[in-house]
Amino acid sequence: MSAGPYNYSYIFKYIIIGDMGVGKSCLLHQFTEKKFMADCPHTIGVEFGTRIIEVSGQKIKLQIWDTAGQERFRAVTRSYYRGAAGALMVYDITRRSTYNHLSSWLTDTRNLTNPSTVIFLIGNKCDLEGQRDVTYEEASKFAEENGLMFVEASAKTGDNVEEAFLETAKKIYQSIQDGRLDLNAAESGVQHKPSQPGGRPGSAAGGDQSGRDNCAC
Amino acid sequence: MPPGKESEKDHVLSKRLGKILELRFENDQDTLDALSQLSTFYTNNTLHARRNLRSQIEKRNLDINKEFLASFLEVKKSFDTIYNEVADMSKSIADMTQRLQNTKTHTKQLLQQTNSLQDERNHNVVEQNIAETLLQKYQLTPENMNALQGNRKDQFMSFEIFSVLDKVQNIHNNCKVLMQTGLQTLASDIMEQMTLYQEGALERLYRWTQSHARNVESPELTDIITQAMARLQDRPVLFKYIMDEYCICRKGKLMEDFINALTRGGPSGNPAPIEMRSHDPQIYITDMLVWLNKAVLAEKQNLQLLLKLCDNIEKEEIITDSLAIICEGICQPLRARVEKVLGTSFPASVLYSVVNLLRYYNKCICKVVQKGQVVETLTTLKERCTLSFFDRLRANVEERLVRVEAPAPAKLAPTSAVQALLATLRDTLATANMSDGRETDMPNITGCVLEPLLRYATEQASRLPAADMAVYTLNCVRDALACLQMFEFTSARAERLTAQADAQLDTLVAEQAGALVHRLRLGPLYAILQEYSGSGTGEKKPLADVPGMEPSNLRAFLEKLDYFAASPDEALLPQIQLLTSTKHKKAVQKRAFEVLLAIYKQLYQAVNDPTNNYENPQAIFNKTPEELEKVLLK
Numbered sequence: 001m002s003a004g005p006y007n008y009s010y011i012f013k014y015i016i017i018g019d020m021g022v023g024k025s026c027l028l029h030q031f032t033e034k035k036f037m038a039d040c041p042h043t044i045g046v047e048f049g050t051r052i053i054e055v056s057g058q059k060i061k062l063q064i065w066d067t068a069g070q071e072r073f074r075a076v077t078r079s080y081y082r083g084a085a086g087a088l089m090v091y092d093i094t095r096r097s098t099y100n101h102l103s104s105w106l107t108d109t110r111n112l113t114n115p116s117t118v119i120f121l122i123g124n125k126c127d128l129e130g131q132r133d134v135t136y137e138e139a140s141k142f143a144e145e146n147g148l149m150f151v152e153a154s155a156k157t158g159d160n161v162e163e164a165f166l167e168t169a170k171k172i173y174q175s176i177q178d179g180r181l182d183l184n185a186a187e188s189g190v191q192h193k194p195s196q197p198g199g200r201p202g203s204a205a206g207g208d209q210s211g212r213d214n215c216a217c
Numbered sequence: 218m219p220p221g222k223e224s225e226k227d228h229v230l231s232k233r234l235g236k237i238l239e240l241r242f243e244n245d246q247d248t249l250d251a252l253s254q255l256s257t258f259y260t261n262n263t264l265h266a267r268r269n270l271r272s273q274i275e276k277r278n279l280d281i282n283k284e285f286l287a288s289f290l291e292v293k294k295s296f297d298t299i300y301n302e303v304a305d306m307s308k309s310i311a312d313m314t315q316r317l318q319n320t321k322t323h324t325k326q327l328l329q330q331t332n333s334l335q336d337e338r339n340h341n342v343v344e345q346n347i348a349e350t351l352l353q354k355y356q357l358t359p360e361n362m363n364a365l366q367g368n369r370k371d372q373f374m375s376f377e378i379f380s381v382l383d384k385v386q387n388i389h390n391n392c393k394v395l396m397q398t399g400l401q402t403l404a405s406d407i408m409e410q411m412t413l414y415q416e417g418a419l420e421r422l423y424r425w426t427q428s429h430a431r432n433v434e435s436p437e438l439t440d441i442i443t444q445a446m447a448r449l450q451d452r453p454v455l456f457k458y459i460m461d462e463y464c465i466c467r468k469g470k471l472m473e474d475f476i477n478a479l480t481r482g483g484p485s486g487n488p489a490p491i492e493m494r495s496h497d498p499q500i501y502i503t504d505m506l507v508w509l510n511k512a513v514l515a516e517k518q519n520l521q522l523l524l525k526l527c528d529n530i531e532k533e534e535i536i537t538d539s540l541a542i543i544c545e546g547i548c549q550p551l552r553a554r555v556e557k558v559l560g561t562s563f564p565a566s567v568l569y570s571v572v573n574l575l576r577y578y579n580k581c582i583c584k585v586v587q588k589g590q591v592v593e594t595l596t597t598l599k600e601r602c603t604l605s606f607f608d609r610l611r612a613n614v615e616e617r618l619v620r621v622e623a624p625a626p627a628k629l630a631p632t633s634a635v636q637a638l639l640a641t642l643r644d645t646l647a648t649a650n651m652s653d654g655r656e657t658d659m660p661n662i663t664g665c666v667l668e669p670l671l672r673y674a675t676e677q678a679s680r681l682p683a684a685d686m687a688v689y690t691l692n693c694v695r696d697a698l699a700c701l702q703m704f705e706f707t708s709a710r711a712e713r714l715t716a717q718a719d720a721q722l723d724t725l726v727a728e729q730a731g732a733l734v735h736r737l738r739l740g741p742l743y744a745i746l747q748e749y750s751g752s753g754t755g756e757k758k759p760l761a762d763v764p765g766m767e768p769s770n771l772r773a774f775l776e777k778l779d780y781f782a783a784s785p786d787e788a789l790l791p792q793i794q795l796l797t798s799t800k801h802k803k804a805v806q807k808r809a810f811e812v813l814l815a816i817y818k819q820l821y822q823a824v825n826d827p828t829n830n831y832e833n834p835q836a837i838f839n840k841t842p843e844e845l846e847k848v849l850l851k
Contacts, residue, residue, distance in 0.1 A: 013716070045675025048713040063716050075686060076679045079724040 008052055008059035012172055014165070015080050017105055018090035019098040020069030023124040026155035027090065028066040031165050036156045043068040045076045053166060055173045062165065081112035086120065086168040091139075093123045093152060094131040099139065106146060116180050118171045122164050123152040355388055355395075355407050357381065357414065365418045374425045379444055382418055385411045422448060423455040430459055431466040433523045447526035460535065463523070464542040471512060472546030478508050479550065498558045499570050505554065506578035509547060513585050516543050541589025548594040555598050565610040566645060572606050573652045575599040580653070610645070610665050614638060618673045623680065629689045629795040631696050635674060639700050642666040646704045659706040667697060667710055671717075684792045687724040694718045695798045722804060725793065729809035732790055734816070737777045741765055743816050746823060759830035760823055771824065771837050778817075782840075782848045785810070810849045818842040 016024040025047060029037040032049040047066040052059055065084070067077035081087070087109050091098040102121070109119055121143045123134065136152055143150035149167060153160035243249075258273065259266065357365065361384065364377035389411040395404035426445040433442045449456050482490035491504040520536045520543075558571065579595040586592055622632045631639070642663065649658045674693040678686040698714045701707040734740050745765050760766050781788050789806060796802045821842050824834045831837065840848075 044672035045679065046717075048716065050709070050712065063712070065716075065720070073675070073679050075683060076675055076690075078683075079687060079690075079720045082723040082727065083720060 008061045010058065010060045010173075010176075012060055012062050012085045012169055013083050014062055014064040014086040014088060014168065015084040016064065016066045016088045016090060017077070017109065018069060018122075019092070019095075019101050019105075022069065022090045022092040022095075022098050023155045024069065024088075024090050025066050027088070027122065027124060027153070027161055027164075028064055030155045030158050030161045032064075034158070036158070042070060043073075045073050046080055051165075053169055055166070055169050058173065060169055060173070062169065064165075078108070078112060081109060082114075084113055084117055085172045086118045087113060088120050088122055088164060088168065089148070090122045090124050091134070092125050093134050093139075094125055094128050096133045099123075099134045102142065106148075116175050118168050118175070119146075119148050120164055120168045121148045121150040122160075123150070124155055126152040126159060127154040127157050354391065357384070357388075365414060365421075367421060374422070374429075374441060374445075376441060376444070378418060378422065379448065382415065382448065385415050385418070389415070419449065419452060419455070423452070423459065427459050427462050430463045430523060431470070433463075434519050439522060443523065443525045446523055447528075450527040450530050456530075460539055464539050467516060467519070467543045468546045471516065471543055472550070474512065475508065475547045475550060479505070479554075495554075495558075498561075498563055498567055499574070502555060502558060502571055502574050505551060506574060506582075509551065510578055510581050510585075512547075513540070513544060513582055513591075516540060517585050537587050540586050541591070544586055544589060544591035548590045552594055552598060555602070559602055559605045563609075565606055565613050566648065568602065568606040568609050569645065569648060569652075572599065572602045573654075575602050576653050607661065607665055610662065611669075613641070614666055614669050618669055621673065621676050624677055624689050626681075626685060629685060629692060629792065630797065631674070631689075631693045632677065635670060635693055636696070638666060638670050639696055642670075642697075643700050643703070646700075646707070650704055656706050659704060660709060663701065663707050663710045670697070684725065684728045684790055687721040687728065688792045688795050691718055691721045691725070691801055692795070692797045694721065695801065718801075722801060722808075725801075725805045726808040726812070729790055729793060729805055730812035733781075733788055733809060733813050736788060737774060737781060737813075739774060739813075739816060742771070742774060742820065746819060750823075759828065760826075761830040761832075768831060768837050771820075775838065778845075779839075782845065785849055807850060814842060814846050814849065817845055 016028060018024055020042070023040075025040050025043050026037055028047070028049045029035060029040070032051045043066060045068055049064045049066060050061060051064075052061050054060065065080040067073070067080060089102065089105055089109065091102055093099075106119070109117070121139065123136070123139050139152075140150055142148075149171065151160045151164050151167070153164055155161060258277065259270065360377075361381045364375060365381045365385070367373070389408055392404040392408045392411075395401075395407070422445050426442060426449060429438060430442055430446070432438050446456075446459070449459065479491045482488055482493075491501065491508065494500045494504060517536065517540055520539055524530075524532050524535065555571075555575075559568070575595065575598055579599050582595060583592050617634050617638055620634075622634060624630065624632050645662050645666070646659055649655050649662055652658060671693075674690060678690045678693075681689055694714050694717050698711060698718070701711045701714065734743070742765065745763060746760075749760055749763060749766075761768065785806075793802055793805055796805070821838050823829055824831045824837055
């Protein structure tokens with residue numbers, strides 16, 4: 001019922017995380033609507049967006065959860081980490097504090113997601129070069145150390161936004177091709193494989209994605 | 218007397234005597250008459266008398282002759298008279314004959330003259346006929362002229378003008394024949410004249426039509442006006458002036474009628490004035506739009522009637538353009554009234570029905586009018602009304618959500634505000650489902666209600682502990698999904714809700730599985746097992762010797778497990794029972810048990826692995842994973 005009118009082979013679930021005001025909602029809006037949303041209000045809890053993309057000739061539907069950066073919604077947003085195949089971790093290049101918090105975001109992500117979840121670091125607002133507070137090299141080094149993909153982007157101009165989402169999808173698709181991501185048990189679009197090596201009982205490791213006839217609910 | 222002579226004498230005597238003797242007096246008339254006559258004067262038979270008789274008879278004879286002579290003289294005189302008269306007559310006749318002769322001569326001359334005159338006359342008659350025919354063919358009769366030019370400045374226009382106009386045209390055309398026969402001057406004169414007539418007549422026709430066209434629908438004028446329009450269609454300027462005049466008149470009339478229908482109603486208040494119902498926006502606006510729709514249709518029909526016979530022009534285009542002008546007048550009153558309704562604080566549902574009315578009649582009226590101010594006005598009103606509707610809906614939703622109520626922890630059911638809003642959503646969607654623009658309306662309405670609603674529910678949920686949060690969110694989402702599933706065009710939202718439900722289910726499963734592991738004290742065992750199997754296959758001691766993995770410890774776990782397997786439902790978190798959906802409840806339970814089973818299986822395999830040095834593993838694990846699965850997932 002939620003499959004929509006289009007045919008696609010996979011559903012990838014993404015989550016966008018990061019401090020308040022780094023531009024998570026704007027990135028999502030730019031990606032789904034190809035428009036910059038000025039005066040974006042604070043996200044309450046989570047917002048949702050979808051878009052169909054193509055990777056290696058395969059149509060893939062991205063279901064993206066845009067989370068609230070505010071601390072008070074942390075409990076709410078945690079629910080959406082499980083089952084995420086891709087996590088876009090965003091900071092603001094003009095505010096060092098948002099960069100400094102990255103390690104705690106990363107810990108959360110690693111704790112709550114599947115080990116095969118692709119984590120992509122985005123330094124947003126790269127159009128504000130004059131107010132830069134975090135150098136590209138520094139962030140690049142951080143990403144490399146933690147095995148993250150990294151790009152600086154601008155939700156306002158749209159620079160690299162598309163690329164970030166697409167690169168993530170390509171990486172996930174690659175994992176599927178390599179067999180690192182288990183696709184069976186495609187019952188609800190989010191599969192649960194507690195017996196997977198490394199799965200912690202307290203935090204059921206989420207597979208994600210769905211099979212060809214996704215979402216049968 | 219000689220004897221011989223004597224004998225002869227005797228003989229004659231005897232003969233005479235014999236004759237006398239034989240005589241019979243009574244048979245001889247003459248003798249009788251003579252005797253009768255003698256008797257008259259011989260009265261006395263005497264000797265004297267006998268001697269005188271002879272003389273007497275002679276005397277008498279003489280007398281009679283004398284008498285005869287006298288009488289005959291008389292006769293002669295008469296004959297003389299007659300002779301004279303006859304002579305006179307003869308003379309007269311001769312005279313007459315003479316005169317006749319004279320006359321005869323005279324008459325002959327006259328006859329000749331007459332004949333020549335007669336010939337001349339005949340010739341003239343022929344000429345006259347030709348001239349008459351020419352006139353008839355090439356000129357107009359006074360009646361024609363009358364019909365063409367009208368006698369006074371009267372308002373009457375007869376159909377004759379059209380036949381005369383045809384005639385004029387005909388004459389004009391026939392002039393070519395004249396030209397060919399060599400009568401150039403005549404032909405060009407006539408042509409000029411006819412052109413003049415034609416122009417004059419068309420000019421008159423134009424004036425008349427200009428002032429009468431507005432009444433095209435009145436039955437006695439229809440035919441003549443349509444014919445007049447057909448005549449004038451070849452004169453673009455005149456035609457345009459007529460159309461302009463027509464449009465201005467009808468525009469004014471339409472506006473006046475509209476205002477009357479709004480404020481005065483029909484004759485003697487039936488139907489009632491539309492504004493009487495202005496307190497009920499649906500009826501009020503319906504009435505107005507119905508009235509307009511009808512009026513606009515009538516105007517179009519009038520235009521079509523007006524141009525019925527015109528076929529040399531872009532008829533459709535003219536009708537469209539004219540209609541646009543005619544309808545201009547009603548825009549302002551309509552807009553003012555609809556905007557007033559929009560300005561009043563009617564509930565969103567009322568505005569939505571107004572939106573649908575405007576949409577429907579916008580479509581109807583635009584089909585008729587196609588362009589112009591009225592189309593713009595209706596479209597603007599429709600859009601403005603749609604905006605107002607969504608503003609109002611949003612405002613209504615926000616009003617409801619001002620205060621964040623905490624859900625009751627004992628139930629974790631959607632709070633009254635959530636339920637009320639979902640009911641509103643359901644009602645609004647049900648209405649929208651029957652509307653024209655439902656493909657766009659339904660997602661928009663859903664977004665308009667559901668977005669704030671979900672934010673609100675998230676806000677409520679964020680203040681709860683993790684399990685409660687997930688249950689409460691799931692319950693809300695489930696109700697919202699139930700609502701959306703009744704309608705089409707909401708799949709985008711439903712997808713989001715489903716994804717949200719999935720995330721919450723994951724959380725709940727994690728919570729539940731964590732609680733189970735904790736309850737069965739499985740955590741440390743599993744951690745050791747993970748560490749052990751992760752540490753490579755080198756020279757490590759058997760698992761049975763690892764602290765914490767002693768059979769006794771395992772047995773303690775299994776006792777707990779048996780206890781749990783006897784009534785697995787009791788091990789469920791109390792919040793799970795608060796899930797309103799049994800499907801969700803079952804899914805959480807199943808998936809949590811699957812986590813447990815997976816761990817059990819790993820333990821079972823490890824214990825049954827001979828390299829791990831457990832004695833009598835069957836005694837430790839009295840159930841195979843399959844058996845346990847059967848118990849738990851029955």
